[in-house]
Amino acid sequence: MSAMEENDEDVTADAPIALEDVVDREALDDLCRSMYGLFDIGVRVYSSQGVLLANVAHELDVCRFVNETPGSRAACGQTVSAAKNVDPGESGEVQHTCFTGLAYRIVSLEHEGRRVGRIVLGPYAPDTLKEAAPALAQTDKRLDVVQANERLARVPRIGPVQIVRIGQHLKETLELIIFSSHKAWVTSKMHLYSVRESYRELQEKTVRLEQTLARLKEVDRLKSNFLATMSHELRTPLTSIIGYSEMLAEGIAGPLQGEQEEYVRTIHTKGEQLLRLIMGLLDLSKLESGTMSLRQAPSSISPILKEVMSTLTPVARKKEVELVLDDDAEVCELAADAERLRQVFINLVDNAVKFTPKGGRVSMIARVKDVPAARGDDDDDDDDGMIILVPMMKAVEVRVADTGIGIPASERTKVFDAFYQVDSSSTREYGGTGLGLSIVKRIIDAHGGTVRVEGNDPNGTVFVVTLPSAQTRRAALPSRVPPAPT
Amino acid sequence: MSGKTTNLKALHELTRQDSRGRLMTLETKDDRTLFFDMLPLVFKADSKDGAMNLRVKVFTVPGQVVHASTRKLVLQGADAVAFIADSQISETENNAASFLDLRENLKALGRSMRDVPCIIQFNKRDLTGVRTDLEIDDLALRGKEPVYKASAVHGRGVIESFFGLLEGAWRKLDTVHDLTEKLHIEPDAFLAKAAESLGYPGRWRELSDAHVGGQLKAGRR
Numbered sequence: 001m002s003a004m005e006e007n008d009e010d011v012t013a014d015a016p017i018a019l020e021d022v023v024d025r026e027a028l029d030d031l032c033r034s035m036y037g038l039f040d041i042g043v044r045v046y047s048s049q050g051v052l053l054a055n056v057a058h059e060l061d062v063c064r065f066v067n068e069t070p071g072s073r074a075a076c077g078q079t080v081s082a083a084k085n086v087d088p089g090e091s092g093e094v095q096h097t098c099f100t101g102l103a104y105r106i107v108s109l110e111h112e113g114r115r116v117g118r119i120v121l122g123p124y125a126p127d128t129l130k131e132a133a134p135a136l137a138q139t140d141k142r143l144d145v146v147q148a149n150e151r152l153a154r155v156p157r158i159g160p161v162q163i164v165r166i167g168q169h170l171k172e173t174l175e176l177i178i179f180s181s182h183k184a185w186v187t188s189k190m191h192l193y194s195v196r197e198s199y200r201e202l203q204e205k206t207v208r209l210e211q212t213l214a215r216l217k218e219v220d221r222l223k224s225n226f227l228a229t230m231s232h233e234l235r236t237p238l239t240s241i242i243g244y245s246e247m248l249a250e251g252i253a254g255p256l257q258g259e260q261e262e263y264v265r266t267i268h269t270k271g272e273q274l275l276r277l278i279m280g281l282l283d284l285s286k287l288e289s290g291t292m293s294l295r296q297a298p299s300s301i302s303p304i305l306k307e308v309m310s311t312l313t314p315v316a317r318k319k320e321v322e323l324v325l326d327d328d329a330e331v332c333e334l335a336a337d338a339e340r341l342r343q344v345f346i347n348l349v350d351n352a353v354k355f356t357p358k359g360g361r362v363s364m365i366a367r368v369k370d371v372p373a374a375r376g377d378d379d380d381d382d383d384d385g386m387i388i389l390v391p392m393m394k395a396v397e398v399r400v401a402d403t404g405i406g407i408p409a410s411e412r413t414k415v416f417d418a419f420y421q422v423d424s425s426s427t428r429e430y431g432g433t434g435l436g437l438s439i440v441k442r443i444i445d446a447h448g449g450t451v452r453v454e455g456n457d458p459n460g461t462v463f464v465v466t467l468p469s470a471q472t473r474r475a476a477l478p479s480r481v482p483p484a485p486t
Numbered sequence: 487m488s489g490k491t492t493n494l495k496a497l498h499e500l501t502r503q504d505s506r507g508r509l510m511t512l513e514t515k516d517d518r519t520l521f522f523d524m525l526p527l528v529f530k531a532d533s534k535d536g537a538m539n540l541r542v543k544v545f546t547v548p549g550q551v552v553h554a555s556t557r558k559l560v561l562q563g564a565d566a567v568a569f570i571a572d573s574q575i576s577e578t579e580n581n582a583a584s585f586l587d588l589r590e591n592l593k594a595l596g597r598s599m600r601d602v603p604c605i606i607q608f609n610k611r612d613l614t615g616v617r618t619d620l621e622i623d624d625l626a627l628r629g630k631e632p633v634y635k636a637s638a639v640h641g642r643g644v645i646e647s648f649f650g651l652l653e654g655a656w657r658k659l660d661t662v663h664d665l666t667e668k669l670h671i672e673p674d675a676f677l678a679k680a681a682e683s684l685g686y687p688g689r690w691r692e693l694s695d696a697h698v699g700g701q702l703k704a705g706r707r
Binding site: 012013014112113114179182183186187190191193194197198201384385386387388389390391392471474 | 507508510512514520524526528539541543545553555556558559560562563564569571578579581582583585586588589599600604606622625626628629630631633699
């Protein structure tokens with residue numbers, strides 16, 4: 001109930017309705033009046049609390065006569081009171097006989113299986129009534145029974161079938177009114193709630209947006225400062241070094257002797273290397289601070305891998321390494337930043353080519369797989385609705401395998417650390433900044449995926465990248481990943 | 487459009503007359519702000535203190551995305567939930583989205599699926615392009631909810647699903663509020679009587695076992 005306001009009335013709750021709350025008394029009075037007009041029988045409607053909601057009856061001649069004597073008047077009061085309280089029993093309707101021989105028909109009103117009130121019809125004269133009941137004479141000795149009988153004879157007779165039908169008709173009509181009124185009540189409650197809930201959600205979203213805006217502004221300011229520093233203070237002089245060394249090497253400032261040219265080319269190469277390092281550091285810091293925005297959109301792995309393939313085929317060919325792509329073309333929608341994923345696979349494939357000797361082979365194998373049942377992202381709900389969610393829980397697995405020098409098993413978890421080099425000697429054969437794989441890992445992490453290293457028998461390395469499908473990510477983070485456009 | 491209302495209508499049809507109330511449909515046709523149905527049912531139970539009426543209200547929720555608040559309101563007091571899934575393979579994604587929505591709504595109400603007994607019904611078994619029975623049996627083994635196969639439009643599987651829901655709700659309420667002790671209602675006797683009220687001609691245990699998968703079964707005997 002945390003999100004609901006505590007005082008919200010729960011329309012799903014099973015509180016009994018009060019007849020006086022849902023029925024319009026004026027309309028009820030009109031209905032009873034028309035019944036009275038049709039059948040000449042008094043109609044009273046009481047709520048289950050005993051509140052008289054409608055009373056349409058004229059005093060019968062015989063009743064007026066009987067009420068003139070005190071003893072009979074008292075008996076009449078008792079009869080009316082009993083009719084108001086008598087239990088209509090299991091069937092919900094009962095006949096209550098008056099001491100005069102007249103009768104009342106009591107019919108209970110029900111809503112959703114509950115008694116919410118009662119209809120009291122009468123008094124009326126059953127068609128079997130010939131003369132006043134013996135009890136009438138006993139109520140008061142002064143009562144003239146002959147005259148009472150004359151008046152009783154003038155009350156219209158009603159048969160048992162007819163009175164039951166009248167009672168049932170009135171009951172059904174009233175219950176329909178109760179149902180409709182209750183329905184209107186639930187509708188209005190629901191509308192009220194919907195509006196209130198929407199307003200509350202909007203308010204919450206506004207607060208969250210304002211907080212996010214403030215945080216983004218601050219992050220943006222820090223990022224701008226950092227980027228300005230990195231770009232200006234480091235990259236500007238470095239760009240000059242690279243530019244001038246390149247011009248020198250090309251002989252623009254005059255011809256260079258063999259050794260001079262070699263030195264200048266070394267300066268240029270190292271300058272380029274330093275620039276890559278700076279760019280890598282920039283990426284890494286952005287990924288670590290969470291300021292690198294991933295432009296996640298519905299995408300597919302195939303075009304990304306094809307692009308990587310076409311970018312690196314010349315490099316592989318130059319090194320005489322065979323580069324192959326094995327994609328079974330099964331479609332699995334990802335919520336991913338295609339540009340960043342391209343960066344990931346270029347890095348992995350470029351590395352693989354670099355560490356694979358001439359005549360070797362680098363392959364990219366892409367497959368769509370089921371995600372194991374335990375997702376581990378959501379404390380309590382891991383196995384909820386698996387039958388519904390499992391068919392949606394797919395992941396793309398891309399294996400980048402080479403036949404190169406391989407990575408010893410003990411080193412495999414460390415290769416994703418920044419600046420880590422398997423060969424850390426000063427005389428190492430392969431260059432690199434040691435940032436590429438840590439950037440790869442952070443990008444994959446940001447996509448909710450995993451990356452690990454396996455050995456490639458008999459030699460070489462396999463990098464296994466697993467990326468959850470957009471659906472799987474929605475299951476884990478429903479609020480963060482937008483649904484695919486329909 | 488998985489068949490929630492059709493289920494309720496079928497349930498209304500199949501339930502014995504003295505146990506069912508009037509089916510209430512709340513629909514505002516102008517802007518469709520609200521749309522749900524409610525069916526009141528009454529089950530009789532024998533307790534040591536005499537006969538007792540147990541009143542159950544079955545609600546559907548509006549499926550449309552925009553009706554999140556109505557769904558939440560209906561869910562806030564729910565003692566158990568039946569998730570009606572469309573068996574058509576093409577609806578797999580919509581089923582998943584709806585299930586996640588249910589999970590999120592419960593969370594937003596400070597409840598979790600662990601506290602609310604849930605059954606899953608694969609409806610529309612009569613259509614083409616649906617997951618096979620074998621596939622459903624296999625998938626059901628991976629989840630904890632009892633799974634039912636139904637064709638509500640033909641009234642098939644409706645009583646079974648509802649009975650599973652009722653049994654789940656009753657057993658949960660019994661665990662939380664100790665109804666057996668407090669009301670002196672013997673669960674098996676109650677369920678047997680409820681099966682009769684639902685117009686089921688067979689033995690209630692058959693009805694109770696009419697599901698695949700689910701961990702409910704292991705814990706209730």
